[in-house]
Amino acid sequence: MRSRILALATLSLVAIPMAAQAQNSQYAGPEIGVFLPADADLRNALGSQWYSFGISTMRQGANVERKVGTNFNLISQSKNGNKVFLGSYTVGLVIPFNSVAGGNNDFQPYFAVRGGLNYTDYAISQGVNRFSAKRLGYNANAELGIQFGDRLTLAARYDISPEYQGFNFNGLSLSLKYGIVKF
Numbered sequence: 001m002r003s004r005i006l007a008l009a010t011l012s013l014v015a016i017p018m019a020a021q022a023q024n025s026q027y028a029g030p031e032i033g034v035f036l037p038a039d040a041d042l043r044n045a046l047g048s049q050w051y052s053f054g055i056s057t058m059r060q061g062a063n064v065e066r067k068v069g070t071n072f073n074l075i076s077q078s079k080n081g082n083k084v085f086l087g088s089y090t091v092g093l094v095i096p097f098n099s100v101a102g103g104n105n106d107f108q109p110y111f112a113v114r115g116g117l118n119y120t121d122y123a124i125s126q127g128v129n130r131f132s133a134k135r136l137g138y139n140a141n142a143e144l145g146i147q148f149g150d151r152l153t154l155a156a157r158y159d160i161s162p163e164y165q166g167f168n169f170n171g172l173s174l175s176l177k178y179g180i181v182k183f
Contacts, residue, residue, distance in 0.1 A: 027151055027179025031056045034175075035075045039168040045124050046084060050077035056177045058153055069094040069112055071141075073159075073173075082124045086161065086169060088139040090116030112143040118161045120169060137162035151179035 031054035037043055054073035068091065075086040092114025118139035123132035138161070145155030154176055161169040 026057050026183050027181065028055060028057050028183065029151070029178045029180040030054070031071075031073065031175050031177040033155075033173050035077075035171050035173045037169070037171040039170070041126065042084065042124070042167055042169070045082045045126070046077045046079045050075055050084070052076075052173055052175065054175075056153070057183075058147060058151065058177065058179050066093050066095050068092070069114070071114060075173075083122065084124070084169075085119075085121040087119040088116060088141075088159070088161070090114035090139055090141060092116075092141075106149055108147040110145055110147060112145070112157075113141070114143075115140045118169075120161065120164060122164070122167065124167065131165045131167070133164055135162065135164055153177040 031052075033052045033054075035050040035052045036048060037046075037050065052073055052075040054071060056071045057069050071088075071090050073086075073088050073090075075084075077084050092112060094110055094112045097109040097111070116139055118137050119135070120137065121134045123130065125131075139159060141157050141159045143155050143157035145153050145157075147153045155174075157173045157175065159169075159171055159173065163169070
């Protein structure tokens with residue numbers, strides 16, 4: 001599992017700078033948040049709030065046009081012998097709401113839609129049954145957010161991932177992103 005996580009992290013560190021250089025002045029930085037799984041069986045087995053960590057890109061200054069954005073996200077939860085790890089790397093469009101912000105660089109609402117790969121590793125007990133697997137699949141997500149200035153972003157995002165053995169790994173994330181490295 002560690003080699004797969006390392007491979008995903010390496011891929012994101014290579015892809016983020018490539019995507020960022022294709023556009024003017026972007027920041028890349030950490031993302032922390034809370035993931036709220038949609039599946040009742042997952043909530044019962046692991047709790048209703050999970051932690052998420054990631055790396056995102058954000059554009060410096062006014063977002064006056066559509067742009068390509070990348071996101072690398074890790075979600076993990078372990079409780080009572082049950083565990084889930086979700087790792088996704090997605091690329092997509094970030095679309096600003098120019099009419100709402102009126103060109104204000106300090107406050108920029110946006111919508112993003114992305115797609116990419118998802119790695120799912122889980123082991124969950126239900127009664128006498130134990131379900132576990134390690135799968136590579138797809139991830140699609142839609143995000144609404146507000147970028148404050150050049151670096152700080154607050155976002156709500158819904159992820160759609162494959163269903164495995166009756167478990168639905170979709171859910172809502174609430175996150176805070178901060179740009180550190182400028183490209």
